[in-house]
Amino acid sequence: MRRYSLGYLISQTFKSLTRNSMMTFVSVAVLVSCLVVMGTFALLIGNIEVNLNKLGDLNQIVVFCKLGLEDEAVDEIGTQIRALSNVKKDDVKFVSNEQALLEEKEKYKKSSKVFENMEKDNPYPDSFVITYKDAEKVADLEYELSNIEGIETVKCRADLAQTIDSIKNGVIIAFTGFLAILFFVSIFVIINTIKLAVMARRQEIYIMRYVGATRSFITTPFILEGISIGVFSAGISFLIQWFGYSKLTDVVGSDYYMLDFLKFSDKVNVFGFFDTNITLIVLVSFLSVGIITGIIGSMISLRKYLKA
Amino acid sequence: MIEFKNVSKKYPNGTLALDDVSLTINDGEFVFIVGESGAGKSTMLKTLFREEKITSGSLIVDGFDLKKTRNRKIPYYRRKLGIVFQDFRLFHDKTVFENVAFAMRAVGESTKSINRRVPTILSIVNLQDKVKCFPRELSGGEQQRVALARALANNPSIIIADEPTGNIDPKLSLEIMNLLIKIHKHGKTVIVVTHEKNFVDYFQQRVITIKDGKVVDDKVGGMFDA
Ligand SMILES: Nc1ncnc2c1ncn2[C@@H]1O[C@H](COP(=O)(O)OP(=O)(O)OP(=O)(O)O)[C@@H](O)[C@H]1O
Ligand SMILES: [Mg+2]
Numbered sequence: 085m086r087r088y089s090l091g092y093l094i095s096q097t098f099k100s101l102t103r104n105s106m107m108t109f110v111s112v113a114v115l116v117s118c119l120v121v122m123g124t125f126a127l128l129i130g131n132i133e134v135n136l137n138k139l140g141d142l143n144q145i146v147v148f149c150k151l152g153l154e155d156e157a158v159d160e161i162g163t164q165i166r167a168l169s170n171v172k173k174d175d176v177k178f179v180s181n182e183q184a185l186l187e188e189k190e191k192y193k194k195s196s197k198v199f200e201n202m203e204k205d206n207p208y209p210d211s212f213v214i215t216y217k218d219a220e221k222v223a224d225l226e227y228e229l230s231n232i233e234g235i236e237t238v239k240c241r242a243d244l245a246q247t248i249d250s251i252k253n254g255v256i257i258a259f260t261g262f263l264a265i266l267f268f269v270s271i272f273v274i275i276n277t278i279k280l281a282v283m284a285r286r287q288e289i290y291i292m293r294y295v296g297a298t299r300s301f302i303t304t305p306f307i308l309e310g311i312s313i314g315v316f317s318a319g320i321s322f323l324i325q326w327f328g329y330s331k332l333t334d335v336v337g338s339d340y341y342m343l344d345f346l347k348f349s350d351k352v353n354v355f356g357f358f359d360t361n362i363t364l365i366v367l368v369s370f371l372s373v374g375i376i377t378g379i380i381g382s383m384i385s386l387r388k389y390l391k392a
Numbered sequence: 393m394i395e396f397k398n399v400s401k402k403y404p405n406g407t408l409a410l411d412d413v414s415l416t417i418n419d420g421e422f423v424f425i426v427g428e429s430g431a432g433k434s435t436m437l438k439t440l441f442r443e444e445k446i447t448s449g450s451l452i453v454d455g456f457d458l459k460k461t462r463n464r465k466i467p468y469y470r471r472k473l474g475i476v477f478q479d480f481r482l483f484h485d486k487t488v489f490e491n492v493a494f495a496m497r498a499v500g501e502s503t504k505s506i507n508r509r510v511p512t513i514l515s516i517v518n519l520q521d522k523v524k525c526f527p528r529e530l531s532g533g534e535q536q537r538v539a540l541a542r543a544l545a546n547n548p549s550i551i552i553a554d555e556p557t558g559n560i561d562p563k564l565s566l567e568i569m570n571l572l573i574k575i576h577k578h579g580k581t582v583i584v585v586t587h588e589k590n591f592v593d594y595f596q597q598r599v600i601t602i603k604d605g606k607v608v609d610d611k612v613g614g615m616f617d618a
Binding site for chain 2: 294296
């Protein structure tokens with residue numbers, strides 16, 4: 085493409101976008117919904133992930149000893165636990181009843197009165213936090229642990245992890261389906277928008293072809309039109325996502341203060357390559373998805389004209 | 393040079409529009425193509441500007457083997473041709489100047505060379521006074537002259553006209569034919585499909601007669617007897 089036709093191409097694109105303003109509007113609206121759903125989805129998954137991590141290492145089982153055991157008996161339990169094959173020997177952590185009491189006091193500082201009487205008569209048992217090696221054999225391990233003399237209860241954190249994990253999977257499946265449909269609709273609408281633009285300029289295209297205009301000269305304005313739809317949509321989606329998400333986390337965050345929420349300014353690691361903040365990730369993904377959708381849409385409607 | 397060798401064209405619906413056509417048109421020749429309606433004249437022109445691909449045989453124009461030329465190269469081939477249709481095909485929302493300039497823009501010419509060349513071409517077709525007019529302000533003959541100017545814009549070596557006077561008042565048709573002769577005298581190859589017996593007989597040029605997709609007559613100084 086020679087430099088001096090650039091102005092021509094851009095003016096053609098904008099003429100076409102405005103001539104076709106209703107369809108352009110519909111295309112942008114559909115693509116915006118698509119992008120916002122995608123963004124919401126990604127942020128939701130991100131937040132689930134963050135809160136899961138906060139729960140700590142999930143390959144853990146806590147066992148509580150019977151109350152009032154002698155120190156030797158507790159040591160013996162520790163030895164037996166370490167001897168089990170599915171237990172990481174070096175990761176067995178003993179939590180004494182005093183420690184447990186301290187931790188609980190720390191957690192509920194405001195209502196410290198409750199704990200006053202507990203100093204003399206500690207209601208907490210000694211416990212061991214065990215990290216296991218193989219998640220598949222957790223049931224066997226639980227059984228072995230419950231058979232050890234002096235162990236009262238066995239609590240597996242995997243239950244919680246599994247619940248959250250299955251919620252996450254449900255969210256992923258539902259959103260992926262929804263997203264696929266929205267993408268399909270977006271591309272369909274863009275195809276039709278561009279097709280209308282092509283129809284409106286049918287005669288022009290015909291004449292361009294027989295005076296010897298190249299394929300790229302003929303199709304570029306339409307591709308640019310698709311790209312502009314993508315860029316507009318990405319911009320609008322970003323603003324909606326940004327305002328919507330900040331408002332939402334403000335409201336929800338104040339009700340559920342034990343949950344952590346990602347912020348747009350948070351830094352995250354991208355595929356292990358580099359760290360960047362969420363704002364940039366959202367913006368770049370919206371732009372690339374928007375532009376790619378626009379290009380795919382216009383390419384499909386131009387297929388016929390890509391021949392000579 | 394244009395060389396049809398055993399060219400056949402069968403449309404997808406089975407119509408055999410060209411049937412084993414062989415003929416040569418040299419550079420700078422003027423040729424009338426005549427024949428009944430449905431004989432295959434327009435099809436012949438369409439194979440020339442590669443609107444339609446030939447089914448068999450070979451068609452070589454100025455070194456381009458149209459059966460083998462890649463789609464990507466076709467635009468550059470078409471720049472060697474100037475095409476004029478019966479129905480003018482002008483843009484009604486563009487001025488005379490812009491209609492002609494459009495052909496040059498479409499091949500990436502600079503505004504500077506457009507501004508220099510368009511007035512020159514418009515004066516060749518005697519439309520220098522109508523530069524700023526819109527097509528609806530012109531007669532049919534004048535509109536066809538604009539179309540002719542557009543066909544000339546990129547300085548093609550071959551002019552192809554499919555019934556250029558078909559939509560024009562007979563009195564104004566002669567003007568168009570005279571222009572085509574003038575262009576021929578400037579050294580261009582000119583191929584004109586026409587139904588106008590008077591002109592064919594009057595101008596005494598080479599006449600190729602087509603019937604049912606076959607060349608049935610081809611002689612210089614020929615007469616119209618389709
Ligand atoms: N696109 C097409 N698809 C199928 N058949 C076609 C097509 N174009 C032309 N034909 C057929 O091919 C034959 C030749 O048509 P063509 O247009 O070349 O005739 P013509 O000599 O130009 O006639 P006219 O003087 O009426 O313009 C006709 O039978 C016509 O019906
Ligand atoms: Mg015809």
